[in-house]
Amino acid sequence: MNKSQNPTHNVLLGVTGGIAAYKSPEIIRRLQELGITVRVVMTESAEKFIGEVTLQAISGHPVYKDIFSSDDRVMEHIDLARWADKILIAPCSADFIAKLTHGFADNLLSTLCLAAECPIFLAPAMNQAMWHNLATQDNVEKLKSRGVEFLGPAAGNQACGEVGYGRLLEINQLLDEFCNTEKLLSGKKVLITAGPTQEALDPVRYITNHSSGKMGYALAQQAQRAGAEVTLVSGPVHLPTPNQVNIVNVISAKQMYDAVMENAEQADIFIAAAAVADYSPVDIAEQKIKKSQSELNLELKKNPDILSEVSSMDNRPFCIGFAAETENLETNAKEKLTRKKLEMIIANRVGQNESGEYKGFNSDQNKVHIFTPMGSHELPEMKKSILAKQLVELIALTYEKAYEKKHTT
Numbered sequence: 001m002n003k004s005q006n007p008t009h010n011v012l013l014g015v016t017g018g019i020a021a022y023k024s025p026e027i028i029r030r031l032q033e034l035g036i037t038v039r040v041v042m043t044e045s046a047e048k049f050i051g052e053v054t055l056q057a058i059s060g061h062p063v064y065k066d067i068f069s070s071d072d073r074v075m076e077h078i079d080l081a082r083w084a085d086k087i088l089i090a091p092c093s094a095d096f097i098a099k100l101t102h103g104f105a106d107n108l109l110s111t112l113c114l115a116a117e118c119p120i121f122l123a124p125a126m127n128q129a130m131w132h133n134l135a136t137q138d139n140v141e142k143l144k145s146r147g148v149e150f151l152g153p154a155a156g157n158q159a160c161g162e163v164g165y166g167r168l169l170e171i172n173q174l175l176d177e178f179c180n181t182e183k184l185l186s187g188k189k190v191l192i193t194a195g196p197t198q199e200a201l202d203p204v205r206y207i208t209n210h211s212s213g214k215m216g217y218a219l220a221q222q223a224q225r226a227g228a229e230v231t232l233v234s235g236p237v238h239l240p241t242p243n244q245v246n247i248v249n250v251i252s253a254k255q256m257y258d259a260v261m262e263n264a265e266q267a268d269i270f271i272a273a274a275a276v277a278d279y280s281p282v283d284i285a286e287q288k289i290k291k292s293q294s295e296l297n298l299e300l301k302k303n304p305d306i307l308s309e310v311s312s313m314d315n316r317p318f319c320i321g322f323a324a325e326t327e328n329l330e331t332n333a334k335e336k337l338t339r340k341k342l343e344m345i346i347a348n349r350v351g352q353n354e355s356g357e358y359k360g361f362n363s364d365q366n367k368v369h370i371f372t373p374m375g376s377h378e379l380p381e382m383k384k385s386i387l388a389k390q391l392v393e394l395i396a397l398t399y400e401k402a403y404e405k406k407h408t409t
């Protein structure tokens with residue numbers, strides 16, 4: 001890695017209490033070698049493991065410790081948060097992870113993390129049992145879902161004599177991951193549909209399905225984190241908009257079709273994760289339909305197949321579909337892959353289980369089978385946020401290979 005590859009100029013290094021704090025001077029020195037200015041904030045417990053004077057001498061700047069410093073700079077946390085291009089907390093203790101998860105602002109470092117708008121990276125270092133504790137793991141999951149990046153921890157011998165995950169990542173690897181700004185989807189435009197659509201019958205009723213939108217939203221967040229410029233065309237859902245994603249809210253399949261068509265030509269990759277209603281009423285009653293008749297027949301017309309329309313475009317993006325199936329998963333998924341002319345289809349089983357829950361559609365977990373024209377493989381059941389990360393990596397690599405092939409033949 002050389003200086004010119006690195007657009008980060010100002011790094012705020014947070015040092016929390018842990019034996020690995022003795023490695024902080026080396027981290028500062030190595031960042032400086034990349035042309036980066038480092039300012040250090042240490043917590044009270046960090047002082048038990050490393051001296052302020054050492055960090056001050058190596059960074060060449062005063063070390064910040066108090067929310068209210070002795071001079072007049074009472075807004076220090078805001079100033080520091082604005083100054084930093086990135087915040088790196090190494091080593092990061094279990095306690096600090098917990099503070100950050102719950103939004104505490106009881107010391108300078110936690111306060112400025114709350115005020116910061118720049119990316120935050122945590123390099124955890126702790127006893128392996130503390131790392132594996134469900135409380136820590138829940139906190140880590142929550143932070144990841146908010147966009148906080150984790151570097152490590154690594155596995156190996158620990159200062160406490162135990163062996164396992166919890167060591168500070170080896171410094172070369174830590175810095176490689178921290179400084180590597182070239183992400184898998186850098187410069188790529190990704191268009192994603194998510195959620196159900198609602199097809200109005202009259203002013204108060206509609207036809208819809210059980211899609212929660214969670215898979216599409218998780219994919220949008222992960223694609224954004226992988227460096228893509230993401231446009232998310234979303235049906236009606238109850239989910240917060242993913243960070244730094246352009247959102248287009250729609251209700252009906254026709255509106256989703258229009259929004260997708262407006263963005264499809266500019267897109268490099270199109271991921272159709274929405275559960276689009278296949279049919280909509282031929283006529284929408286102007287007034288609420290009365291329950292006077294003993295039978296009511298609805299006349300429905302087929303909605304446009306958005307994915308097929310996009311994959312038939314001349315200047316089409318790389319197209320990925322989803323297949324939510326209640327039966328014959330493999331046959332149906334493969335048939336859709338061919339018929340809709342897709343590069344990949346991600347299939348999962350849906351339907352009600354014995355407890356009446358909707359598997360796949362409304363849950364936080366998903367188990368999928370991936371089919372491409374080259375072959376297939378299955379991923380085990382996992383959280384949708386983790387699955388989305390793996391799918392985005394797979395999509396990026398498959399896209400890259402297809403793109404390379406196109407340019408070498």
Ligand code: C5P
Nearest residue numbers: 272273274276303304305306307321322
């Ligand atoms: O044909 P089926 O609905 O099972 O296909 C599922 C895939 O096609 C999903 O990726 C879904 O988002 C997409 N689709 C679409 N427009 C429709 C119906 C499905 O884009 N009208």
